[in-house]
Amino acid sequence: MTADDLKRLVHLQEIMLGQDDLANKIAAVPAEVARFEKDLLAAQETMEKERAVLLELQKDRRKLEMMLQDVEAKIAKYQGQLSDVKTNKEYQAMLKEIDNFRAERAGLDERILVEMEEGDRRGGQIRALEEALARKRRLTDEGKSRLEADLSELRRKADSLETERREIAAGIPPVLLEPFLKIARQRKGLAFVAVRDELCGGCHVRVMPKLIQQVRRAEGLIACDSCKRFLYVPDDAGRAAPESEGSSAR
Ligand SMILES: [Zn+2]
Structure with a gap:
């Protein structure tokens, strides 16, 4: 990716x-x-x-x-x-x-x-x-x-x-688009969430450093273990990112 x-x-x-x-x-x-x-x-x-x-x-x-x-x-x-x-x-x-x-x-x-x-x-x-x-x-x-x-x-x-x-x-390869759409449907449109302070922006559960490393290297779609939303590390932590829906995830 x-x-x-x-x-x-x-x-x-x-x-x-x-x-x-x-x-x-x-x-x-x-x-x-x-x-x-x-x-x-x-x-x-x-x-x-x-x-x-x-x-x-x-x-x-x-x-x-x-x-x-x-x-x-x-x-x-x-x-x-x-x-x-x-x-x-x-x-x-x-x-x-x-x-x-x-x-x-x-x-x-x-x-x-x-x-x-x-x-x-x-x-x-x-x-x-x-x-x-x-x-x-x-x-x-x-x-x-x-x-x-x-x-x-x-x-x-x-x-x-x-x-x-x-x-x-x-412009998005189907191999990325399809899983994205699937999770988006399951999560009220929120399939991608930012990792901030080692927390998942969707469910606010801690993300393992190893996983964060994979996310940083952008090795394909990396999902949060807890809510299954895909994670990304924003370029600038202070920059506005998609809002999360709170901690309603399982
Ligand atoms: Zn999560």
Whole structure:
């Protein structure tokens, strides 16, 4: 294995990890779009409910107004008949009846007034909800456009990484590429790890000095005894190397 082979393999791993990351981000987009739509739908439903309550209130008020007309007609009718009654007893009874209707009318007036005030209050609330809903609709559209733009950008990056991956993979001998891909599949994409301070960068188990010597001489693919990931010694220990997934290995 040449130094160039090693560089290509480590580079390939970086690209493939980048691809996994992009794939996760792309897969998360539909849920974000759905969240925007769900919020908007909830706001619309609240609005519809408020409108339905107001509609019921208005219906009820029209009913009360018809009852009021009825009562007023009766009062007028009885008052008109007052002059026709023959006895004082009948006259008193009719006055009593008229008083009852007047009390009924006062009650209806009061209920209509209360419902008008309630209707005004709810009408104001609905106007505020309409404004909030229009705002939410605008934010939803903006959010979805932004997500669509993000998605295009992510897909563009994914395409470009895929091109890069093919180019690099084509330059790696199959005898190195195949075992690398096998371990990468088993280890969440992390097949190559740096040895630092005599520790495996994947599982953090100590690597025997003899093994480190083999790694330094780049005698083919040298695997960590513990996690089976392939080891390399970075040129410069301070230089950034592929991140490990921690000590989750067996
Ligand atoms: Zn290891």
